[in-house]
Amino acid sequence: MGREPGTVRIEDVARAAGVSIMSVSRALRGVEGVSEATRARITRLAAEMGYAPSRLAGSLARATSNLVCISVPTLFDAVFAEIISGMRVTLTHAGLETIIETSDYSRAREAAWIERMIKWSPAALVLSGVDHAPKARARLESAGIPVLEIWDVTPRPIDLCVGIDHRAAGAAMGRHLAGLGYRRPAYIGIRPGRDPRAEKRAAGLAEAFAEHGVALAQQRVDGPPSFETGHIGARRALARSPRPDVLYFLNDHLAFGGLMACEAAGLSVPGDIGVAGFNGLNINDVLPRRLTTSETPREQMGKTAARLLVAAIRGVRPEPCLAMPVALAPGATTRAILRA
């Protein structure tokens, strides 16, 4: 009540919250070791009491708003929605609001948005992926605003980075499919250069098949990453000669569209042709047969990333880059393991 910020000490917060000093420290730094409920309670109490660790005073003073500004390539993709939904709870508990911009997979648009947002002095910026315009990157490196790159990993993050290794995920699927005896693989995706993560997965898949001396055919469709794009891409791929024996799609939504196209063409899946997707999207829960896919931890990625971001906003430097696990999930749309 009317006390200057900084006069509240960590032990005051600990006493008020009925926890140890270590718990307060863990909660505010965003590290493991306290439950999310406790973290939320401590964060709220600390904010109410005006507690600010002295060495963080500088960064707190700079963050003149409670906005976390997030750039995603598209809203037509459950992946980003699920990651953001994972982030949201932690950010809300920390008193932060999120606003979103869609770049439509355009680096130039993302760069223009970054310029505008820097002027707003947001609490933090969140970018999708690790491929940005060099100029935007340079601006961010000197802006002094915490930046989180999400959904991909790089050895050189701008600031923080939480994601998965897309090339390795594509390669793992490639080795799995090659191991099942497939030899005429085709990748079905959108126009090259739009989705850098999907390109990395396709490259990983191609590498794995190259080890067997097999080349990867590619079928690109100029459209959004939708069911319909998968449907169109599969129809075109099926018209190729020789016909592919397995189709690897940009994601599960395209794979589902492709699965419908294969069945509409009178082909049996997996008898005549294999179908594989990516992400383990929730459409897989209701399909009559589960798609072969790679499951990515989107919600968990969002939660983890938000925790690290809140720590960064409070002036703590967490581990700069965190790669999360991807699990290969063989389903009923590719050959069974034992049938060569």
Next chain:
Amino acid sequence: MPGQQKPTMADVAQLAGVSPMTVSRALRPNTAVSAETRARIRAAADELGYVVDGTAAAFASRRSGFVAMTIPSINNANFADTARGLTEGLLDSGLQLLLGYTDYDLAEEERLVEAFLRRRPEAIVVTGGAHTARCRRLLANAGVPVVETWDQPAAPIDRVVGFSNAEAAARMARHLVERGHRRIAFIGGNGARDTRGADRQRGFLGALRDAGLASDRLVADLDPPISMHQGAAAMERLLARWPDTTAVMCVSDLSAFGAMTAALRRGLAVPERLAVAGFGAYDVAEIALPAITTIDVQAHRIGVEAARVILEALAGEAGDGGDADAVADRDTQVTVTARLLPRASTAGHAG
């Protein structure tokens, strides 16, 4: 309304009986103001619909160059289509669209609207006509064009681009009745959170009663945004309770797809044994086997029209000294047509 004078910090100070400097301090976090004074100033600010303007001090006269939009969910192709239409419609103007998502929570909408207003958007677009009382005041006092979309509110705040959810769903009920169905059900969501979904349910059940049919076959406790998975589970419950149902409308195509899959898994032929209909014309409805009958609300066009309405309002303000209310009603209250798309999932005649 946009023509009205915006409340100032001095107005808040007067009402709260403090100096403008105290108001300025109290409305920012981590400042030295007593809790009691802070609460009194907040109440005064709320009453007047005053929003702290984060950029006002530095850029009082400069245009911010962005349009704000709140949507209930970011994992929804319909709202994504509206956002895309809005972005396209604003492209030539150089205005940038920034989105906030409310997770179907009106309190969250209020927080977002306030956060946006601090940054002085050129216009603000919201989804639906239901808002908290304070959010309504904030929007009404925003001093910029406000567009409510996806709805036809009884008391519009300012401009509207939308359709009647109740009428669109009634249309689907009549379609099913015309196909000879008599035992018809509805799968929907928790209406307290999704008021547009609740309007659809009301319109659908009302049309059943108008046709002299029972309207008690209802599974409507799902938590929005309603997933395919929830649709499937709801269908299981529906069939367990009313196994002789011959037609079902779901509140969205995603839940319809899940519901249809659940029926097919149980060996019920669609549409021969059970007709299934959705709402929203999602691409999954078109790709599904059988393709799902749905209502196309022209989500993309809602965005394009909202952009047009905003640009006209901004041009009008620039042209005639800010009296945007002078624009004729037909230009500020736009109705898009919700179209029925009959497909294989409701084909044929029942019984």
